[in-house]
Amino acid sequence: MRNVFCIGELLIDFVCRNTNVSLVNGSDFEKKAGGAPANVAATITKLGGHATFMGQVGNDPFGEFLEQTLQHAHVDTSMLIKDKQTTLAFVSIDQNGERDFTFMRGADGEYHFNSIDLSKIKTNDLIHFGSATALLSSPLKDTYFQLLQHARESDQFISFDPNYRNALITNTEQFIQDCLTFIKHAHFVKVSQEEAIMLSKESDLQQSALKLLNHGAKAVAITLGKDGTLLATKDKQTIVPSISIQQVDTTGAGDAFVGAMLYQIAKSEQTFPHNFEDLTTFISFANKVGALTCKNYGAIASLPSLTDVKAYD
Incomplete structure (x- = not known):
């Protein structure tokens, strides 16, 4: 099974x-590990795949906690740097399970970029660009683009999730152009x-998907919450339904969806894109993983195992 490299933020969510x-x-907050690329990596390993996290945490107790959390989830942390102070986020959940966030x-x-040992990334490995913070500023932004260039030159599988955060982005048009x-x-968006x-x-979402494909x-997968996911390739589009659950917290659901997709792609021997029927099956599985993550509080702590997902077959 191929390895998935996930670059970006690893931080503390005070929930x-x-x-x-x-x-x-x-007034009452609980410390949890978070960060979109870290959530994706942990999803992959929780399902039984292989993932490496690429990023930086603080050389502080929070950074130590985050490193231990990923290691406990069997995520490879050999490309994790510990320096300065850890990034913090504060999150509350309203009556609809949606987040208030700072x-x-x-x-x-x-x-x-010079922190990355490129020799560890093999040609058939996957690289996921799914950071909510990478396009805010450099050095991470420069690193993001340099790694994209390396992935292109190495003809590697590239996954992208913009993870747009309105509260963080000050120049929307620049963000759009970067995305x-x-x-x-x-290969997968x-x-x-x-x-x-x-x-x-x-x-119109069908036209939107077509434009991104063009x-x-x-x-392209456009997630629709409880209504499922619009899957689109240049030849075909369909909405793949999700499962019905009692939603508690949406934190990390989109990341879990992506992780579940990449787990299946990394496991497959076929060249991407697969036939549309296989992609539909992948999306159905990813919908379940994303939905099940919403049943509990926190992102990494709420991730389902493969056994949990199969119980909904």
Whole structure:
């Protein structure tokens, strides 16, 4: 089975334990490991695959906790740097299971390209660009683009998720242009409805998917929450339904979806893109993994095992 390299942020989510409140009124917070690429990596290993996290945490107790959390999840941390202070996020959950969110950036943005041992990345490995913070500023932004160039030159599988955070992005048009650079070279692109419309400037989701495909993506998945996922290739489109669950916390659901997709792609011997029927099966599995992650609080702590997912077959 091929390895999946996930680059970006690994941070502390301080999750408010008070129910149905905003951060203004929350008072009881629990420390949890988070960060979109880390969530993806942990999803892959929880399902039985192989993943390496690439990024930086602080040389502090929070960084130690995060490293131990990934190691406990069997994620390879050999490309994790520990320096400066760990990035922190504060999250509360409203009555609909949606997040109120604020962010204190630290070490994650300091990850340099020269920290990466490129010899560890084999030609048939996958690289996932799914950071919510990488396109904010350099050094991490430069590292992101340099790794994309390396992946292109090495003809590697490229996965991209913009992980748009309105509270973090100050220049939306620049963010869109940066994302389109990755989409141009990506084999698999996962976007939310909001991201699809923003990046394509098309309100119709089928047209939006087609526009992203025409920009270069080989396959596009637009996640629709409880309504499933729109899967699109240049030849075909369909909506793949999800499963019904009692939603508690949506944190990490999209990352779990991506991790489940990459787990299946890394396990497959076929050249991507697979036939449409296989991709539909992959999406159905990923929908289940994403949905099951919403049944509990926290991202990595809520990830299902392969046994958990198979129970819903």
